[in-house]
Amino acid sequence: MATTRRASAKPNASKEELLAYYRDMLLIRRFEEKAGQLYGMGLIGGFCHLYIGQEAVVVGLEAATKEGDQRVTSYRDHGHMLACGMDPKGVMAELTGREGGYSRGKGGSMHMFSSEKKFYGGHGIVGAQVPIGAGLAFANWYRGNDNVSFAYFGDGAANQGQVYETFNIASLWKLPCVFVIENNQYAMGTSMKRASSTPALFTRGEAFGIPGEAVDGMDVLAVKAAAEKAIGHCRAGEGPYILEMNTYRYRGHSMSDPAKYRTREEVQKMREERDPIDHVRDMLVAGELATEDELKAVDRDIKAVVNEAAQFAQDSPEPAEAELWTDVYA
Amino acid sequence: MATQILMPALSPTMEEGTLSKWLVKEGDTVTSGQILAEIETDKATMEFEAVDEGTVGKILVPEGSEGIKVNTPIAVLLGEGEDASAAESAAAAPAPAAEKAEEAPKPEAPIAAQPAAAVAEPVAQEPDVPEGTTFKTQTMREALRDAMAEEMRRDGDVFLMGEEVGEYQGAYKISQGLLDEFGPKRVIDTPITEHGFTGIAVGAAFAGLRPIVEFMTFNFALQAIDHIINSAAKTLYMSGGQMGCPIVFRGPNGAAARVAAQHSHDFAALYANIPGLRVVMPYTAADAKGLLKSAIRDANPVIFLENEILYGRSFEVPELDDFTIPFGKAKIARPGKDVTIVSFGIGMNYALQAAEELAKEGVEAEVIDLRTLRPMDTATVIASVRKTNRCVTVEEGFPQGSIGNYVSATIMQEAFDYLDAPVINCAGKDVPMPYAANLEKLALVTTAEVIAAVKSVTYR
Structure with missing residues (x-):
């Protein structure tokens, strides 16, 4: 895990910037809490993997991207979609399997896409998004633009063979791809210790000549700073870069996970001491950049957005039966 | 001495x-x-x-x-x-x-015995070309290369990637000359990592490029099958039509000659099982050219199954500036009235040879080349069976869950009352491909088996 946070350091960010992070992370947190609720009510079915605890990773990275950059991730994808600007209503309605969802109800939690926001899924097969992310980077290289793609994957996927096939090719062809390893310490119920022969995942690219670094994934400013460095490397045509984001998921692997593989205390300690949203909130308050009232207003706004999404997701009709047969072929 | x-x-x-x-x-x-x-x-x-x-x-x-x-x-x-x-x-x-x-035993499979510049196949019926079209004799290999070159000239987003496609000029020389014409950016040699480079190609297709992925053989595509099925075939549906995967996976499929079990597998039925994929398996060079051009232009993932033994065979290919064949159209390769023989790819070899032999005995077989397996033109098959009342299917793949099984079931549902005999499926034997020449011969479907099947359904 990352080292203890430098609590009193003066934030190296403007009020606007910090407020934006606060807002974006809070949206993910509240959205996921609501999704958990709707799941409990039977409105969301199947698999549902919540991003709670990991918000700083995707928000910090997205803050460093520019128009045209692409992203692709695993099945724990709600946060990535919200962070890249996809509509919470469309995401939530997909979770409930309704016509108003991003995939018109045919993809579900793990399979959503947005051509407009350059979000390429949402993949249900562990590690499969990694070469796909490199393929998006390949398209940038082929077209000669300076966009970068982000391939997010977890500590579990980091042991998949195709990840290393991809590292080799991405380095060989100098593809502009940032490999973001979201190390939340547990691959489903298997801790890093029990699954990885070496703990430092950011060094996994060394054999292929890919630079990597470990980042405190609970600190949005640290994430953004690391992302800028990685992106600069890629845009300069230097090839791929690995960022290992040390982070933590508070909830189970999926909704049906009893989480017997870790103690309640471990989770509680992380929530109290390392929460990424509290961290930004503290910076805003301690630095006298925002008042409690301002932050409460943000909280209210977010709550309204999430409630609206939840309402939409319940009001939107199920897809028409004819939808069964559409979109098999273009 | x-x-x-x-x-x-x-x-x-x-x-x-x-x-x-x-x-x-x-x-x-x-x-x-x-x-x-x-x-x-x-x-x-x-x-x-x-x-x-x-x-x-x-x-x-x-x-x-x-x-x-x-x-x-x-x-x-x-x-x-x-x-x-x-x-x-x-x-x-x-x-x-x-x-x-x-x-x-010859080093080749029994049907391989066609010299590279053999006498071209007779043009039975070319439904896909206008009247008055001239033809030139071309090998399957040349036709495939021309199809790719023409489409690469036409669309800058089309590129070829795979093992040895560039500097080596193709393991089977299908990509001969393409590197010279299009350069290393569009004719890309990959490391021997099917899983990785297939995933990369799929990602490039998601981003709107049009990759042609050459598998040195489809046997190696098993390493990449997750990306073919889970990533390429399903994304359009899973995204509610938002994001498709315009990509062609091509390469030799099925038995070559004496290369044993891991290099001799016909995957036609396996891929034809998957919604979201298009599956093409041509027999003639003309069909290969027209269908490959269509495949490259198609907005969907296309499995294009070639055959090593057919690469060197010569056929008549129409001399047209832009010759394409639509998917889902079977071809009546030989008209007849007594029995319908349905086949595709190299299976056509046995089907046509059998029809030739049977004609000598007065049995006129109608031979249908399915050409595309998904979508499959079952209408042409049904129409023929309604005329002949008998059907034999021919393929090299394994018998269980075969293309022939599907054709038979369709005939049973749509033309049961027209059948005068049960449909017989001639297929490869239900064993991994053996190496020994005599056993390999036994494992493959044979012309004699097709003839026997036809005699059985015609009660001769």
Whole structure:
């Protein structure tokens, strides 16, 4: 895990910037809490993997991207979609399997896409998004633009063979791809210790000549700073870069996970001491950049957005039966 | 003792070749390992080394000779102390090895025995070309290359990637010349990592490019099948139509010759099982060209199954500026009234041979080439069966869950009352492909089996 946070350091960010992070992370947190609720009510079915605890990773990275950059991730994808600007209503309605969802109800939690926001899924097969992310980077290289793609994957996927096939090719062809390893310490119920022969995942690219670094994934400013460095490397045509984001998921692997593989205390300690949203909130308050009232207003706004999404997701009709047969072929 | 040097087989499917150049002359002393000649196969020009030491007594086949059959004596090597008269007698003597070759199982699969520049297939019926079109004789290999080159000229987003497609000019020489014309950015050599490069190609297709992925053989695509099925075939549906995957996966499929179980698998039925994929398996060079061009333009992932044995076969290909064949249209390769034989890909070889033999006995078989397996033109099959009342299917793949099974079920549902006999499926045997020549022959479907099946359904 990352080292203890430098609590009193003066934030190296403007009020606007910090407020934006606060807002974006809070949206993910509240959205996921609501999704958990709707799941409990039977409105969301199947698999549902919540991003709670990991918000700083995707928000910090997205803050460093520019128009045209692409992203692709695993099945724990709600946060990535919200962070890249996809509509919470469309995401939530997909979770409930309704016509108003991003995939018109045919993809579900793990399979959503947005051509407009350059979000390429949402993949249900562990590690499969990694070469796909490199393929998006390949398209940038082929077209000669300076966009970068982000391939997010977890500590579990980091042991998949195709990840290393991809590292080799991405380095060989100098593809502009940032490999973001979201190390939340547990691959489903298997801790890093029990699954990885070496703990430092950011060094996994060394054999292929890919630079990597470990980042405190609970600190949005640290994430953004690391992302800028990685992106600069890629845009300069230097090839791929690995960022290992040390982070933590508070909830189970999926909704049906009893989480017997870790103690309640471990989770509680992380929530109290390392929460990424509290961290930004503290910076805003301690630095006298925002008042409690301002932050409460943000909280209210977010709550309204999430409630609206939840309402939409319940009001939107199920897809028409004819939808069964559409979109098999273009 | 003088020994004969025989024309070597330099690939699993080589039957004959061109002796392009002698690097030794009569009277030269050669040592073991010395290069004697350059021999051109249908795939490449290869150097041919001496096995024994000796003196070149006589060159029996001059350089530049084409169509020299494997195991033909091409020179005589003299041992120590032997003179030219020994060479004469050795040359005159029947070549024991060559003689043996007549009886021995050929290195090719039974149906491979078509020289590279064989007489072209007769054009039975070309429904896809306008009247008055002229044709040229082309190998399957050339037709496939031309299809890719034409589409790459037409659309800058089309590129080819795979193992040995560039500098090596293709493991089976399908991509010959493409690197020269299109450069390394569009003809991309990959490391031998099917899972990785297939995923990368799929990602590039998601981003709107149009990759052609060459698998050196479809056997190796099993390493990448997760990306073919889970990533490429399903994304359009999972995204509610937002994001598709315009990509072609192509390469040789099915049995070649004597390459055993892991290199001889026909995947037609397996891929045809997957919604979201299009599956094409052409038999003629013309169909291969027209269908590959359509595949490259298609907005969906296309599995394009070629056949190593057919690569060197010549067919008549229409001379049209832009010849495409739509998917889902079967072709009546040979009209008939007594029985319908349904096949595709290399299975057509058995089907047509059987039809030829049966015609001599007065049975007129209608032979249908499905050409595309998904979508499948079952309407043409049903219409034919309603006329003939009998059907036999032919394929090299495994029998359980085969294309023939699907065709039979469709006939049963849509033309049951028209059937005068149960449909018979001729397929590969239900075993992994053996290596031994005799067993391999037994494992594959045969023309005799097709003939027997037709006789059974026609009660003869």
